[in-house]
Amino acid sequence: MIDRNFSRIKRDDTELVHRYVGHLKRATDTVFAYPTLLNRVDVVERFIEADRDGFDAAMVACSGDPGVAEARSIAGIPIVGPMEASLHLACTYGYKIGIVTVEDRSWAEYCDMMVGAAGLRDRLSGVGRISIPSKEAFTSGFLNPGEVAEEIERVAARLVDDGATAIVIGSAGLSVIASTAGLSRLHGSAVPIFDCLSVGLKCTEMRADLTQKLAIPEYSRAGFGTRMEEKDVERLRSLFAIS
The missing domain is CATH 3.40.50.12500 (Rossmann fold)
Structure with a gap:
């Protein structure tokens, strides 16, 4: 159903690729704070993959925008919360x-x-x-x-x-x-x-265009948006045993 909705509104030159979280399966779990916290780690992992695999931008298909703020501090592509x-x-x-x-x-x-x-x-x-x-x-x-x-x-x-x-x-x-x-x-x-979700997709397309065609940064790197250095990201991933 998501694909059918997205296919109606996406640009012809937009290629959509889904990356799935590895653990949380029940939508009803996300109404609680603890599973939402755990799920954010998985979501950030998918954002990291998207960045490293050369995608132009990425969004999370969840109205809670999990992992968006966290991924923006380490990813070099536009990250959108719908x-x-x-x-x-x-x-x-x-x-x-x-x-x-x-x-x-x-x-x-x-x-x-x-x-x-x-x-x-x-x-x-x-x-x-x-x-x-x-x-x-x-x-x-x-x-x-x-x-x-x-x-x-x-x-x-x-x-x-x-x-x-x-x-x-x-x-x-x-x-x-x-x-x-x-x-x-x-x-x-x-x-x-x-x-x-549909608004998020169109915003993701726009953010990719602004970054690629006008050289607007993927996110403001002042204040809370300051991007972490790769060595510090890897250090933290090692400390928390994130593969």
């Missing part, structure tokens, strides 16, 4: 952002935290949770995307009634389902609903 990209893009479409996410309260709170990290606290109208449990949404929901898309739209409509003027889907799985079902705006209105 949720960060979607939140900022949504601000160019409407003044108030509403986020639709999964039923899990912990992930809804994490979405709120990401808004704060992006410096967009004043632009957030609210975070709305669907009523379908994640174990259903990410199993039978992939077989019947229309039903889940209807629930996403229902929550989006409520957020718009509460003041949101642009909607971001704060879930990779729900984003895939929404685009598969053709949900990109609130029916009967011109309020956009952003699939964060």
